[in-house]
Amino acid sequence: MKEELRELYKYRELLYMIAYRDIKVRYKQSIMGFLWAILMPVLIVFSGIVVRYAYALAAHVTLQASDVASVAVKSLPWAFLVSSIRFSCNSLATNRDLVTKVYFPKEIFPVAAVMASFFDLFVASGALVIFLLAVRIGWSAYLLWIPVLLLAIVILATGIGLVVSAASLFFRDVKYVVEVMLTFGIFFTPVFYDMHMLGDKGKWLLLNPAAAILDGFGASIARHQPPEPIWLAYAFGFGFLLLVGGYVFFKHLEPVFAESI
Amino acid sequence: MSDVALRMEHVYKKFRKGEVYDSLRDLVPALTGRMFQQQELAENDSREFWALQDVSYEVRRGEAFAILGPNGAGKSTMLKLLSRIMKPTSGSLHVFGRVSALIELAAGFHQDLTGRENVYLYGTILGMRKQEINSKFEEIVEFSGLAEFIDTPIKRYSSGMYARLGFAVAAHVNPDVLLVDEVLSVGDALFQRKCVEHMRTIIRNGATVLFVSHNLKTVAEFCSRTLLLDHGRTVAMGPTPQVINEYMTLLQQHREVDQSRPVRISRVTVRDAQGPCHRFQSGQKAWLDVEVSAQGPCSKLAVVVYFLDEKYSVLFGTSTERLGHGSVSLAPGDILRCTFEVQLNLGRGIFYPSVDLRRYDNQHLYDSWEAAETIYVWSKEDINGPVYCCPRVVRQDICKAQLSDVNDCAVKSALDTKEL
Numbered sequence: 001m002k003e004e005l006r007e008l009y010k011y012r013e014l015l016y017m018i019a020y021r022d023i024k025v026r027y028k029q030s031i032m033g034f035l036w037a038i039l040m041p042v043l044i045v046f047s048g049i050v051v052r053y054a055y056a057l058a059a060h061v062t063l064q065a066s067d068v069a070s071v072a073v074k075s076l077p078w079a080f081l082v083s084s085i086r087f088s089c090n091s092l093a094t095n096r097d098l099v100t101k102v103y104f105p106k107e108i109f110p111v112a113a114v115m116a117s118f119f120d121l122f123v124a125s126g127a128l129v130i131f132l133l134a135v136r137i138g139w140s141a142y143l144l145w146i147p148v149l150l151l152a153i154v155i156l157a158t159g160i161g162l163v164v165s166a167a168s169l170f171f172r173d174v175k176y177v178v179e180v181m182l183t184f185g186i187f188f189t190p191v192f193y194d195m196h197m198l199g200d201k202g203k204w205l206l207l208n209p210a211a212a213i214l215d216g217f218g219a220s221i222a223r224h225q226p227p228e229p230i231w232l233a234y235a236f237g238f239g240f241l242l243l244v245g246g247y248v249f250f251k252h253l254e255p256v257f258a259e260s261i
Numbered sequence: 262m263s264d265v266a267l268r269m270e271h272v273y274k275k276f277r278k279g280e281v282y283d284s285l286r287d288l289v290p291a292l293t294g295r296m297f298q299q300q301e302l303a304e305n306d307s308r309e310f311w312a313l314q315d316v317s318y319e320v321r322r323g324e325a326f327a328i329l330g331p332n333g334a335g336k337s338t339m340l341k342l343l344s345r346i347m348k349p350t351s352g353s354l355h356v357f358g359r360v361s362a363l364i365e366l367a368a369g370f371h372q373d374l375t376g377r378e379n380v381y382l383y384g385t386i387l388g389m390r391k392q393e394i395n396s397k398f399e400e401i402v403e404f405s406g407l408a409e410f411i412d413t414p415i416k417r418y419s420s421g422m423y424a425r426l427g428f429a430v431a432a433h434v435n436p437d438v439l440l441v442d443e444v445l446s447v448g449d450a451l452f453q454r455k456c457v458e459h460m461r462t463i464i465r466n467g468a469t470v471l472f473v474s475h476n477l478k479t480v481a482e483f484c485s486r487t488l489l490l491d492h493g494r495t496v497a498m499g500p501t502p503q504v505i506n507e508y509m510t511l512l513q514q515h516r517e518v519d520q521s522r523p524v525r526i527s528r529v530t531v532r533d534a535q536g537p538c539h540r541f542q543s544g545q546k547a548w549l550d551v552e553v554s555a556q557g558p559c560s561k562l563a564v565v566v567y568f569l570d571e572k573y574s575v576l577f578g579t580s581t582e583r584l585g586h587g588s589v590s591l592a593p594g595d596i597l598r599c600t601f602e603v604q605l606n607l608g609r610g611i612f613y614p615s616v617d618l619r620r621y622d623n624q625h626l627y628d629s630w631e632a633a634e635t636i637y638v639w640s641k642e643d644i645n646g647p648v649y650c651c652p653r654v655v656r657q658d659i660c661k662a663q664l665s666d667v668n669d670c671a672v673k674s675a676l677d678t679k680e681l
Binding site: 025028097102103171172255256 | 276284285286288341344345346347348360362368369371373374378381382385386387388390391
């Protein structure tokens with residue numbers, strides 16, 4: 001494994017190059033490109049507002065700006081997670097020619113897909129900051145948690161990306177399964193709602209590592225609280241194991257990629 | 262030890278043909294099914310086949326080595342093993358130094374990026390560093406001859422431009438070991454000559470080059486040693502000319518075994534006025550008898566003959582149809598005999614008369630017999646080159662280098678020309 005990581009390091013320029021290509025191609029027509037980065041989070045925010053409005057109506061309270069902010073804050077990392085999983089899942093198949101013809105560490109493709117999605121997140125964050133300033137959400141020292149939370153979600157996304165990209169080469173229905181999971185995942189992850197709305201039973205949802213991380217984003221940015229340390233540690237542990245396991249799994253299958261694509 | 266660039270020892274590669282469970286939906290029943298039916302495993306074994314069996318060879322540093330073989334011999338598998346895309350089932354394989362493959366140009370290109378961006382992308386894919394590409398960029402663009410289009414997205418390129426850019430990048434990688442597929446056939450004649458020239462420079466500069474090809478011309482021109490594969494096994498290995506001969510024999514055997522063709526070239530003989538003959542003098546007349554037998558019906562057939570030189574370049578070619586004899590249709594059991602008369606205006610050397618059976622419009626190749634015969638041509642005159650142009654010296658004068666005489670001489674030779 002050490003040797004494989006060294007090999008990956010050796011090919012780091014290729015990794016940047018492929019990520020750059022993916023970003024560049026997506027942003028080539030600049031208007032559509034930036035829309036692409038913003039569109040998905042915007043849709044999620046609007047669906048969240050509808051859901052939140054319904055909650056407020058049922059509970060006979062008025063919809064707070066902080067509620068909307070919380071949805072917006074969490075929709076970005078969620079959109080990142082979804083797009084990096086989706087892109088990495090197809091990354092090997094779309095680069096078929098390279099997979100079958102040239103040698104280099106193939107994990108470059110799913111990792112580059114995560115990097116490209118991270119760039120989208122970065123672009124969309126610009127819009128988010130403007131929005132948060134507009135609703136006067138304020139700030140606190142807990143914003144310092146953001147890099148930690150970003151690291152956690154990147155680890156998780158990369159781990160999942162490695163597993164699904166390799167698996168989808170061998171079983172062509174993996175991508176449909178992934179698609180279904182991504183569609184319904186939003187109901188099991190606190191994007192539209194906050195954990196505390198579900199009461200004590202809601203804690204079970206935190207077993208979903210993405211839930212723990214997104215809740216952390218909501219807490220540190222919108223609610224001015226620290227993330228729950230235990231659950232965050234759990235999410236880190238989960239993501240890390242997935243990353244290591246996914247990498248081993250990927251590397252184990254890599255020699256037969258060219259034969260089975 | 263250090264002068265070995267590449268070593269392959271007892272390499273085996275096994276593939277499974279037929280069905281592989283490629284969806285989760287199929288996997289579940291297959292797994293449960295296998296628990297109950299043991300015989301399925303045995304059946305699986307029979308579906309395996311060996312793409313390579315016990316292949317061993319060594320290539321020395323700075324050597325140009327070729328791997329030759331008919332379709333299905335295992336050449337592509339060999340390339341994939343060498344470029345580390347696949348691993349051998351058993352045996353060992355060592356490549357010392359940086360390997361780069363000139364396989365399938367432009368696999369790494371992206372349509373939406375400009376030529377410039379693609380040079381960087383493809384260069385990185387082939388293992389170059391960014392700095393290295395920076396320093397060679399001008400050279401690459403110059404080589405491709407696409408300077409004015411370099412900032413155009415390559416989806417607007419023609420396929421020729423595409424291939425040229427691909428080759429230009431790949432050719433500047435400077436690897437220790439270069440693997441070359443059938444890529445020297447891209448672009449127009451001018452670009453091809455450039456590529457060949459470049460290959461020669463690479464070899465001269467001490468890189469090890471491995472050709473995997475069935476282009477005999479390239480192999481004969483570049484490679485000193487050749488390995489001949491057939492059905493995954495080593496058939497012959499040694500100096501290129503000998504191995505090419507073996508390859509020809511092998512192709513002939515394959516041709517004879519293959520009964521699926523509707524028509525077959527069954528005999529080709531070269532003769533002079535007296536009878537079968539292999540030694541001719543430049544400018545002498547020769548007759549080429551071709552016998553074609555039909556197993557099935559075949560319409561609009563033309564018999565094509567052509568001469569190859571030692572490097573397997575076509576020197577001359579024509580056909581019954583092109584010589585104004587029209588195409589023929591054959592019924593099963595028919596035998597077609599035709600004779601071509603040619604004047605061998607060939608230079609000294611070895612030549613290979615070859616025969617193809619094609620549909621008259623070149624749409625279909627029924628049978629092909631490259632180097633069906635071998636002839637040796639000699640000449641009384643001391644000449645070189647592949648053709649014989651009936652040379653004769655008709656005049657040789659010396660003009661004295663004195664000013665007054667030079668004029669005289671010019672006048673005199675003008676007069677001479679008039680006389681002639």
